Amino acid sequence: MSSQCPFAIDPMVGDLNGETARLRAEGPLARIDLLGVPAWTVTDHAIARQLTTDSRLVKDIHAWRLWTDGVVTNQWPLIGMVDVDRSMFNVDGAEHRRLRLKTAQALAPRRLEEMRPVIERLTVELLDDLAAAGADGAPVDLKSVFAYPLPMRVVGELMGVEREDHPQLLEWYKKFFSVMTPQDERLRVIGELDVYFTDQVKQKIANPGDDLTSAFIVADEGGEPLTEEEAIGNIKALVAAGHETTVSLIVNTVRALLGEPEQLAKVLAGDVDWKQVIEESLRWDGPVSHLLMRFATEDITVGDTVITKGEGVVMSYRAIGRDTAVHGETADEFDVTRPTANRHLAFGYGPHICPGAALSRLEAAIALPALFARFPDLRLAVPDSELGNLPVLTQNDLAALPIILN
Numbered sequence: 001m002s003s004q005c006p007f008a009i010d011p012m013v014g015d016l017n018g019e020t021a022r023l024r025a026e027g028p029l030a031r032i033d034l035l036g037v038p039a040w041t042v043t044d045h046a047i048a049r050q051l052t053t054d055s056r057l058v059k060d061i062h063a064w065r066l067w068t069d070g071v072v073t074n075q076w077p078l079i080g081m082v083d084v085d086r087s088m089f090n091v092d093g094a095e096h097r098r099l100r101l102k103t104a105q106a107l108a109p110r111r112l113e114e115m116r117p118v119i120e121r122l123t124v125e126l127l128d129d130l131a132a133a134g135a136d137g138a139p140v141d142l143k144s145v146f147a148y149p150l151p152m153r154v155v156g157e158l159m160g161v162e163r164e165d166h167p168q169l170l171e172w173y174k175k176f177f178s179v180m181t182p183q184d185e186r187l188r189v190i191g192e193l194d195v196y197f198t199d200q201v202k203q204k205i206a207n208p209g210d211d212l213t214s215a216f217i218v219a220d221e222g223g224e225p226l227t228e229e230e231a232i233g234n235i236k237a238l239v240a241a242g243h244e245t246t247v248s249l250i251v252n253t254v255r256a257l258l259g260e261p262e263q264l265a266k267v268l269a270g271d272v273d274w275k276q277v278i279e280e281s282l283r284w285d286g287p288v289s290h291l292l293m294r295f296a297t298e299d300i301t302v303g304d305t306v307i308t309k310g311e312g313v314v315m316s317y318r319a320i321g322r323d324t325a326v327h328g329e330t331a332d333e334f335d336v337t338r339p340t341a342n343r344h345l346a347f348g349y350g351p352h353i354c355p356g357a358a359l360s361r362l363e364a365a366i367a368l369p370a371l372f373a374r375f376p377d378l379r380l381a382v383p384d385s386e387l388g389n390l391p392v393l394t395q396n397d398l399a400a401l402p403i404i405l406n
Contacts, residue, residue, distance in 0.1 A: 006033040009290065011179040013389040016289065016318070016396065021332070023319045029305050032314065035077050035179070035393070037066065039293065039312040043319035045326045045345065047302060052350035056297050057313055059090040059352070063295035065310025075183050080176060080190050081292045081394060087233030088355070096351060099230055103238065103355045106158070106212045112362055115154070119366050122153050127374050134405040139381035142401040143251050146371070151246035151363055155239055160204065160211030165196075173240060177392045197236045201228055212238070238356070244395055246360045248287035249278070250367055251401050255387065256281055256334045258380050263336045268372060272336045278364050279341040283321040284334045286346035289396045291315045318396060320345055375405045
């Protein structure tokens with residue numbers, strides 16, 4: 001049972017480890033305050049699996065009482081993550097399966113293997129850029145030079161987004177996610193993203209290509225095409241989610257390994273597989289801190305707690321990854337030999353599990369060993385204690401990772 005006073009999620013992300021520990025101490029299902037808006041959040045692995053597969057929890061914002069009663073409006077800073085265009089991310093049941101089908105086909109194992117050479121080529125290009133930026137021992141930000149451009153270029157190739165547009169997209173997404181962005185400016189950014197992706201879809205309608213955006217709007221053996229609105233919603237969400245999670249996965253894994261030299265040595269010696277490293281990183285310091293939001297269509301009883309019809313539920317995946325019932329008393333420690341590492345829920349669970357999870361894993365499985373093979377002596381350029389997250393409430397988004405290559 002959670003405390004009566006909602007636990008306030010820190011919008012400045014000043015102490016993510018401390019917040020995660022305190023949130024878990026609130027209980028498996030805790031009352032939280034999201035920038036002035038109350039909700040429930042899940043910190044327990046088993047309850048998360050239960051609720052992410054419960055059809056009484058839906059993505060439709062019109063099931064949220066605070067929204068329909070006008071308590072929450074578009075002036076709430078996080079509304080852009082909840083009130084979104086129609087896409088696979090905010091519908092359920094048969095409609096969700098229909099909107100997700102073409103994405104699932106595009107990211108099937110065979111298609112991913114076809115993307116491997118592309119990812120390997122882009123990785124080599126960016127490692128060259130990293131070497132140039134960090135020449136003569138100069139500190140270089142691994143995030144901005146390597147970890148950000150790689151997944152953005154991969155998702156750009158997948159979706160048919162031109163590379164010249166990537167800097168503008170980065171600027172828009174930074175403003176969109178930051179809690180420091182004034183809401184009027186954030187709404188303007190949302191409008192600019194709408195215009196951009198609407199234009200992208202219209203271009204593909206006129207001149208379809210060999211990309212996922214075109215697949216959304218072309219009828220083929222994969223089923224009926226999506227409407228223009230549905231295609232826009234899908235591409236907008238996929239580009240955002242498709243790069244943000246992988247950026248954090250790469251950066252957080254490098255940081256974790258540099259903080260544990262003995263474990264890094266085992267990995268570089270081949271004693272621990274990179275796949276195991278990636279799964280432990282996802283569990284321990286995953287890309288998503290708090291995933292917004294599902295809404296109860298009727299009262300739902302969980303233990304001695306009742307989620308009332310119309311209330312919102314958040315999944316706090318970082319806290320879920322530290323569940324001692326699943327990962328033992330050392331769950332707060334990074335351990336690449338952990339036998340339960342792959343039992344995390346970092347990419348979600350159930351029907352709405354992240355459709356790009358396999359792609360993100362593939363990118364990390366190519367990028368990380370290539371990075372350490374090229375620069376086996378890379379190290380932090382500043383003490384780990386000086387590293388900090390961006391003011392982004394939902395994503396586990398490190399501001400920068402300054403390193404020295406040799």
